[in-house]
Amino acid sequence: MVKGPVASRVLLGFELRELREAAGKDVEAVVTHTGWYATKIYRSERGEGALAAAEIDKLLAFYGASKATATRIRDIAAQARRRGSYGKVPxxxxxxxxxxxxxxxxxxxxxxxxxxxxxxxxxxxxxxxxxxxxxxxxxxxxxxxxxxxxxxxxxxxxxxxxxxxxxxxxxxxxxxxxxxxxxxxxxxxxxxxxxxxxxxxxxxxxxxxxxxxxxxxxxxxxxxxxxxxxxxxxxxxxxxxxxxxxxxxxxxxxxxxxxxxxxxxxxxxxxxxxxxxxx
Known part of the structure; x- marks a missing residue:
């Protein structure tokens, strides 16, 4: 079971990439729709950054996610936005x-x-x-x-x-x-x-x-x-x-x-x- 925010970001990235591919959208299409840089999309799909709730909603609508799928992904995204507690580390x-x-x-x-x-x-x-x-x-x-x-x-x-x-x-x-x-x-x-x-x-x-x-x-x-x-x-x-x-x-x-x-x-x-x- 995923417990921490970093692993949740990785899971979120998997889910978003699968959803994008199932919707038949390439990264260029997402760039055109959202106005984001392609690097932001690639990073989010690699689990290297957390997206804001409004950004998640924009992707879910563009990919045509079902209600159940959207609820699951929003829950994962909320976990991904939590701050980890690692103490004083670089x-x-x-x-x-x-x-x-x-x-x-x-x-x-x-x-x-x-x-x-x-x-x-x-x-x-x-x-x-x-x-x-x-x-x-x-x-x-x-x-x-x-x-x-x-x-x-x-x-x-x-x-x-x-x-x-x-x-x-x-x-x-x-x-x-x-x-x-x-x-x-x-x-x-x-x-x-x-x-x-x-x-x-x-x-x-x-x-x-x-x-x-x-x-x-x-x-x-x-x-x-x-x-x-x-x-x-x-x-x-x-x-x-x-x-x-x-x-x-x-x-x-x-x-x-x-x-x-x-x-x-x-x-x-x-x-x-x-x-x-x-x-």
């Missing part, structure tokens, strides 16, 4: 956080650092304090926003989560040895959750398809079927992509990492060994 990452909240499956790969969803407060603070895009006055708020995300792993009907973590991430002393010990202990606890699979990708694997690249794969149930996304980011921006060819490339890459990574039992043993060596 504007460019809000789409990802919105999709993450509604995901049924999450897949992560990071080579050198623990992803945000799995971070302790000390580890997160040490990382965020080095950021050139977060003002010092905002560090506390950003840290707390990140820590609140962890409830996703243990809440009601949590997503199925799979993390393939590079071995370098449990040796890089983010925040110092004590903070890293705490972080590794947290990973051990998280790995025991029934909905979480954690695997370490050891140094011995050498070259692999995702060397130097981190990414997240998300699956949501939208419009009666799975909607799959990949999220990639750098220092200045992040992007959620739903293009099937791109998502498949990342999924195949993730599958290859799973094959080469340590099993869950071996991963726990390596985590404990590394932790004990830091004490």
């Amino acid at each position: 504007d460019w990452s809000r789409q990802y956080f919105g999709l993450e909240q509604d995901a049924t499956e999450l897949r992560f790969h990071q080579g050198e650092l623990v992803p945000g969803l799995f971070q302790t407060e000390a580890y997160a603070r040490a990382l965020i304090s080095t950021s050139k895009t977060v003002a010092p006055a905002d560090v506390d708020d950003v840290v707390q926003s990140r820590i609140r995300r962890r409830s996703l792993l243990t809440g009601k009907n949590p997503p199925e989560v799979h993390l393939v973590l590079g071995e370098a991430a449990i040796h890089c002393q983010v925040g110092g040895p004590e903070a890293l010990v705490e972080q590794i202990n947290h990973l051990i606890d998280v790995a025991k959750l029934p909905n979480v699979t954690l695997q370490l990708l050891p140094f011995a694997v050498g070259a692999h398809a995702a060397l130097g690249d981190g990414f997240s794969l998300l699956t949501l149930e939208i419009g009666g079927g799975p909607s799959k996304w990949v999220y990639v980011s750098d220092l200045n921006r992040g992007e959620c992509r739903a293009d099937p060819a791109q998502v498949r490339t990342y999924q195949l890459t993730f599958d290859s990492l799973v094959v080469n990574a340590l099993g869950e039992g071996e991963t726990l043993a390596r985590l404990r060994q590394t932790r004990d060596g830091l004490r």
Whole structure:
């Protein structure tokens, strides 16, 4: 079930595109009728923006939507116009956080650092304090926003989560040895959750398809079927992509990492060994 405004925007986009195509209208016809730019129509059909109630009504009338269809779409549009509650996060990452909240499956790969969803407060603070895009006055708020995300792993009907973590991430002393010990202990606890699979990708694997690249794969149930996304980011921006060819490339890459990574039992043993060596 769609819960958040971002997923509702995606569902709304699916519905509007299907309605337009069923009505035999192309984008140029919508541009002529509404006076909007074509980019606005494409963005709304990709779920990248919420339309005002009057704008929805204009489209519904132009597409000749039935009363039942119009009621359903207006309800979805109302959900899409709600503001999400993600705390202090960059504007460019809000789409990802919105999709993450509604995901049924999450897949992560990071080579050198623990992803945000799995971070302790000390580890997160040490990382965020080095950021050139977060003002010092905002560090506390950003840290707390990140820590609140962890409830996703243990809440009601949590997503199925799979993390393939590079071995370098449990040796890089983010925040110092004590903070890293705490972080590794947290990973051990998280790995025991029934909905979480954690695997370490050891140094011995050498070259692999995702060397130097981190990414997240998300699956949501939208419009009666799975909607799959990949999220990639750098220092200045992040992007959620739903293009099937791109998502498949990342999924195949993730599958290859799973094959080469340590099993869950071996991963726990390596985590404990590394932790004990830091004490």
